Amino acid sequence: xxxxxxxxxxxxxxxxxxxxxxxxxxxxxxxxxxxxxxxxxxxxxxxxxxxxxxxxxxxxxxxxxxxxxxxxxxxxxxxxxxxxxxxxxxxxxxxxxxxxxxxxxxxxxxxxxxxxxxxxxxxxxxxxxxxxxxxxxxxxxxxxxxxxxxxxxxxxxxxxxxxxxxxxxxxxxxxxxxxxxxxxxxxxxxxxxxxxxxxxxxxxxxxxxxxxxxxxxxxxx
Numbered sequence: 001x002x003x004x005x006x007x008x009x010x011x012x013x014x015x016x017x018x019x020x021x022x023x024x025x026x027x028x029x030x031x032x033x034x035x036x037x038x039x040x041x042x043x044x045x046x047x048x049x050x051x052x053x054x055x056x057x058x059x060x061x062x063x064x065x066x067x068x069x070x071x072x073x074x075x076x077x078x079x080x081x082x083x084x085x086x087x088x089x090x091x092x093x094x095x096x097x098x099x100x101x102x103x104x105x106x107x108x109x110x111x112x113x114x115x116x117x118x119x120x121x122x123x124x125x126x127x128x129x130x131x132x133x134x135x136x137x138x139x140x141x142x143x144x145x146x147x148x149x150x151x152x153x154x155x156x157x158x159x160x161x162x163x164x165x166x167x168x169x170x171x172x173x174x175x176x177x178x179x180x181x182x183x184x185x186x187x188x189x190x191x192x193x194x195x196x197x198x199x200x201x202x203x204x205x206x207x208x209x210x211x212x213x214x215x216x217x218x219x220x221x
Contacts, residue, residue: 013116014169024170033113033170034059037091038139042066044087044119057089058134062165064089064115065122065131067158084118089163097193100177101186109173109192116167122160131160142217 007025008014016023024030034057043052057066066089096109122128133144150158177190199221202214 008165008168010169011116011167014114014167016169016171019171019173022171022173024172025168029172030113030165030168030170031059033093033111034064034091035138037093037113040064040066040089040091042087042089044085056135056139058131058136058138059165060130060134064163064165065134065160066119066163067132067135067160084120085161087117087119087163089115089117094195095174096195098173098177099190099193101179101183101188101190105178105180105183107173107177109175111170111172113168113170115163115165117163117165119161119163122162125155127162128155128158128160131162132158140217140221142215146215146217 006027008027008030010023010025014023014025038056039054040057041052041054043050045051055066055068057064059065090112092110092112094108094110098107098109100106122131129149132150136144136147176192179190202218204212204214
């Protein structure tokens with residue numbers, strides 16, 4: 001029986017040139033950072049120039065799914081490029097603003113993931129539906145079962161690309177400022193300003209039918 005390795009293998013593209021102690025390759029850290037992010041940035045080369053697009057994504061095991069219209073640039077590249085479209089996908093969380101006594105040592109506490117690989121168009125209808133459910137549930141877990149699935153016309157207008165998690169790394173910074181010893185006595189405030197997402201009270205649609213309550217999975221946010 002084969003088992004999935006605990007860590008992703010570092011490569012020349014996933015080993016940072018600076019602050020290597022912040023790099024992580026374990027799946028638990030990588031998956032956690034990915035699963036808590038709403039937006040990824042997908043980078044690729046189009047007509048000889050770099051393009052980076054913000055978009056939604058979803059994870060199913062060791063696969064990331066990204067969707068768009070059938071005429072979107074990454075989809076066209078994944079469909080027409082053999083053997084697929086070389087991409088770099090990133091996500092980042094900002095957890096704190098790190099204010100040091102010197103301007104040079106100001107920083108941020110963050111968690112990020114970088115994925116290198118080749119993206120392919122999903123052509124199997126069953127996998128496409130699985131991917132679209134994953135995209136919906138990535139934003140709000142449980143939502144795909146509480147909404148109408150895509151019909152044939154909507155599926156025809158929607159494209160999905162997949163990117164396998166093979167060449168992956170995470171990078172994490174925590175803690176306070178790293179001021180130089182000679183600056184510790186300077187009369188400037190230093191420390192961390194925490195940053196965290198906040199959810200407001202769900203606002204019902206104006207045309208919502210009477211009697212439909214806020215679902216438990218939304219109340220849990």
